[in-house]
Amino acid sequence: KQEVTQIPAALSVPEGENLVLNCSFTDSAIYNLQWFRQDPGKGLTSLLLIQSSQREQTSGRLNASLDKSSGRSTLYIAASQPGDSATYLCAGNTGGFKTIFGAGTRLFVKA
Amino acid sequence: NAGVTQTPKFQVLKTGQSMTLQCAQDMNHEYMSWYRQDPGMGLRLIHYSVGAGITDQGEVPNGYNVSRSTTEDFPLRLLSAAPSQTSVYFCASLDRSRSGANVLTFGAGSRLTVL
16 A cells, blocks of 8 residues: 655755655555645646656755655745745555645745 | 546534535546545545546545546545534545656645534
8 A cells, every 4th residue: 555755744945955855655666746735715726747767856946856765755946935835735545546745845935 | 638526515403414526636546545634644545446447445444435437537425424523524536657756636625623
């Protein structure tokens, strides 16, 4: 059974800092891994998706990597801004129609 | 293109009442699912459907009922609401694009309180 864990649960950083959010999964037969952003009281917005054949994906200041052998994915945020404050969730899909979510990392970027 | 639309956004029920959360998508996605989100627990899969007429249980199906009569709609029914069902509910559809990636798209959520 796929389990997804995110560390840390919460993170507070000063504006401008580069930061890394971690996601680990137990089933290395992962089909893809998706990173989402959730603002308070809102739905989930997809940020990046990495397929199993890829090692990383980039979008603007965001870079996500996937290492299937170690069961880990990281989301790198460069030059953080107060507008980046949100909860970030990772989710693993094992090829079927089920996607398993981590509990999320709550990020606060101080101005 | 509306994407995934959920109604209502907010609902308050008394214990034992029934209600239906509506979900509709206009992207012709075969797969639709319902999740609940509780503090500190992430999103947990309730039920999912891989096409019209086909539904299956997820991690936490007890107390919920679903049906899929059309590709577009996937309602979630609470037959007898309990306080433990107080949560935020999200509907999602999955796009198996030509590239083979399974990309989830979410609705805005429905916040349910059971008193």
